[in-house]
Amino acid sequence: MQAPQVVSPAIAPDRSVTFRVYSPKANEVTINGSWMDFGETLALSKTENGVWEVTIDPLASTMYHYNFFIDGVAAIDVTNPHALRDGTRYASLLMIPGKEAEVFQQNPVPHGTLSKVWYDSPSLDMKRRMYVYTPPGYESSSESYPVLYLLHGAGGDEDAWSSLGRTNLILDNLIAAGKAKPMLVVMTNGNAWQSSTLTQAPGVSPPTRETYMQWAGKFEKSLVEDVVPYIEKNYRVKSDKSSRAIAGLSMGGGHTITASINYPGTFDYIGVFSSGIFDPNADMAELEQKFNALKDSGVAKYWVACGKTDFVMESNKRLLSILDKTGLAHEYHESEGGHTWANWRDYLVLFAPMLF
């Protein structure tokens, strides 16, 4: 029997969405989408011709991702050419058209270049890979640009911010709208213990808390001592503090905190997304001293963002309390939702226009 032509996802004019999978043999097909809670699933129903389908209520215009579960096995939507990657996980893209989605879309505006670049990291004694976004016009101009160093979370690697994060498209759109200044964005691999998630063997267990602790501070050292000099030597960029920004999500927010206090005077713009002081037993007196030194070095903008229901809220509060205590001027943005890419994309859309 010829398999029927399946269209999925099908977005209706009212923004309701129908998802379909062809499988005459499956016992159960479900879906989890980023508009649902983590772990929540919705059942598809089997129709006569072996196509499973479900139609969901209209979604707000923005970017989402989803997976099917075919008898419990996570799968991307085979009829959808757009798969997104975050570390070892793959999901299918869903873009609900409308005004709110525009900043995440590939629009007819000038596009920057996204490059996968290898560099030497003497600090870690490794060759490492990073993604570098250069803004539209970089190749043909003689201008020097400021740089945002943008760090991923645990489980991700150097391509998380451009895949699920849409960084290059967000920057293209913000720059075209005059909302953000043309800048480079450098997206590193924050897993100090491996040269790239993309080179790891399958079946390797995720890093333990002990792995993270053991490597504390090492990625931050390589970022400031290896990556920043590499970028400032090999790209046409400005190399003063006022032209350097750093931001990160979750683990990358922790890296941002550590890199900025360990190297005061390096970054003028600091963004901490869905993160904070993770260790409840951290030496707060020592941290306060370091934040004081950071404050004395001068910070143009310290921006903190977290979702109301984020499981890292306690860590986030510890960071806010240190910032308050030391009087380091900062802005705090508390959004709806939790520890999600929807929030991290939104935070980048809010943070990038504050820079430089």
Added chain:
Amino acid sequence: MQAPQVVSPAIAPDRSVTFRVYSPKANEVTINGSWMDFGETLALSKTENGVWEVTIDPLASTMYHYNFFIDGVAAIDVTNPHALRDGTRYASLLMIPGKEAEVFQQNPVPHGTLSKVWYDSPSLDMKRRMYVYTPPGYESSSESYPVLYLLHGAGGDEDAWSSLGRTNLILDNLIAAGKAKPMLVVMTNGNAWQSSTLTQAPGVSPPTRETYMQWAGKFEKSLVEDVVPYIEKNYRVKSDKSSRAIAGLSMGGGHTITASINYPGTFDYIGVFSSGIFDPNADMAELEQKFNALKDSGVAKYWVACGKTDFVMESNKRLLSILDKTGLAHEYHESEGGHTWANWRDYLVLFAPMLF
């Protein structure tokens, strides 16, 4: 119940491979791998703890890809962080270690940079994207390099040659071994009717033969009139004929044939992989005239490769017959196998060392 820890693929020292999927609910789990015939499947067996598995006989050392079918639904291996993409299809990577796989692996050698670059195509009245590989040292040297233009097949797009094709790693390895000269490789999107497969809506039917015919010659025009000038303006490259090569697979082989005869004197090195004169009713007299003009313009190397069992063998033979008839000096490499990425990677490994 907690899902058991699943390792897949597990490669034994004898190079036999065990594939595993956890699904207590599935009725049937099968696998197709690139070492098997197209469409052939092998069943996995369900074990007590809900893990399906199958162990296959030792494989030769090289690169492969595979998909699971969960009750008939194509899926990538969720425990494998390495998914490869060819147009709308995703598959999981399997690398069997050994001497033969080395050229496809990420080895501790200097790595070039792979960039996603947007350019204007006045010929097609579109903004288009291409991937540009610059060799190790490009950023810090003042040298000018030759350029290989490398074209994908039907169904693929600009990232096929770096994803399933491993072009950047193959070049890194060949250059490090002194087997290929440092060069740029430019990988375009050969679908003249769309700005990028990555921007198309899901569920769009694949292009028909009529679509291809309607657009005949237009991509080739944009390649020579838009892409080549863009590269020669924006990159440090040599811009004489002897520093330009072109090659492509299947549809991209057709593009290679057309671009080289429509623009004689442009490319000195021509590689046609698993392709040929597709139209059995082509005007052979007119083609002969064009190939004669190409011959008169001077060609340093015309290299043709095809698999013994490739379904395009008749097209390939039509090309060889014209080359013979016009006396255009060429080399012909007939490999085992058919219309496969295994062959295209091998052909690139053979072709790149012949260049420049």
